[in-house]
Amino acid sequence: MIWNEKIECASREEMRDIQSERLKQTVSRIYHNVPSYRQKMQEVGLVPDDIKSVDDLSKLPFTLKTDLRDNYPFGLFTVPMSEIVRIHASSGTTGKPTVVGYTRKDLNNWAEMITRGLCMAGVHRDDIVQVAYGYGLFTGGLGMHYGCENLGASVIPISGGNTDKQLQLMQDFGTTVLACTPSYSLHLGEELAAKGIKKEDLKLRIGIFGAEPWTENMRKEIEASLGIKAIDIYGLSEIMGPGVSCECEHQAGMHIMEDHFIPEIIDPITLQPLPAGEVGELVFTTITKEGIPLIRYRTRDLTRLNYEKCACGRTLVRMEKCKGRSDDMLIIRGVNVFPSQIESVLLEMSETAPHYLLIVEREGNLDTLKLMVEVQEQFFSDEIRQLEALRKKITHKLQSTLGISVDVKLVEPKTIERTAGKAKRVIDNRKL
């Protein structure tokens, strides 16, 4: 079923007209409400009237994650707080989270996007959806939740973790759709097997997985272990949350909700737009958002776009699975981690940041983070309990900054390999 056929199957010309009209409104809205972006436009000599259609999009300055940080917490909002009905946040680069606010209309739009995505995936109102994304500041849980309710499906808001309970409810309630990170779905599959529960005894038929990168091989593994169709969903909190794009049953790229977000692909070095089909950095302009509209937001995700009509009948442009990042961000268990966050935690412990190495592994199916910290003089104590206390302090501080647990190991100076005097900061051993 196609939830909003008029939009999802619109011709390119129709979509262009919708986008142009909404883009003009958004640019004007931001120009008049966000001083920092108005200044950016003035610096390149632009006024809102210069933007007449989507063809003028590339004239506009970019918005970066640092812009959200510099205007922390609510500086980029274009409505008074009385209009904001929900706030979400994701981890930022320096410990300060990236904050987004939603108006009632934003939430309604978001719910519809997820509903469209669920329909693309083949979910209907008779389904029982187990939402095992985290509920809270993270957009995954609540975003998915309201999209399922909007569709009319039955939602089990179990949130993340607690694997035994997940499996129990999955059996007792007859869950038909699972929504979580792909790595967690693999973990659930393993636990099922370990408990001797056959996938045939479950009613699961569809999985909606996102919030972290995964491969086609992982898809095959998940589909085999749970006996389901695994659907990829994409999103980022700055733009909306999950549901910015979603795959249909043909699993041939994720349909972007183009009537809400205009995608562009740019060369991350020259910052020039690239022709359709070329791989580059994905940039989004939100055109319906009221709480925190963003113009040409650089996602740092590398992908490419396909404007051909899909076999499902939809004309919404499709993006490929992301091929990597144009910065050093890591996604661990759905959580964004920047090496600079770790550096700032270590800097709080002493005057000079020690050398460190972050090792990402996939053990079983869960991502783990190990941090090796060189014990240099400023850290060293001759008492074991002091060193243990230091290790615990780093562990605790990282946990509260990053939101995920890190295994901290103290190592001798010069243990961590340097190349040309510069230490390597991250080793990602996950085979993605």
Next chain:
Amino acid sequence: MIIKQLSVFLENKTGRLNEVTQLLGNSGINMSAMSLADTSEFGILRMIASEPDKALLLLKEAEFSVRLTDVVCLNSPNEPGALARALNILSGEGVFIEYLYAYSMDNKSANIVLKPDNIQKCIEVLQAHKMELVSASDMYKI
């Protein structure tokens, strides 16, 4: 009465202790006492060496995490109950011991290296009770 102990951070890896002892041995530095404290992941080597400042420099040059720590050394009769008497006095006066290691040289006496929380108070208490402390210069010579 204060003795400079060398403390070295060691990961639990084969050959690391050997590197320290070779380095000091090649430079003619003798070790009179040592103890290795270990946890599941790392260890701390504590030792009394004949030339602590020189040993410190050597180990630093070899890029070990190393520092000098103030400790005291109590010379106690090598007989049942002797250590208990000393510890009784210290705990009675509220001196907290972070760690200690001991070795006996012959039938007559034993040396106990102590790292107290308050080293001045520890020395005063032991001296007030006529306990025999080993001087730094004697300790480095052993």
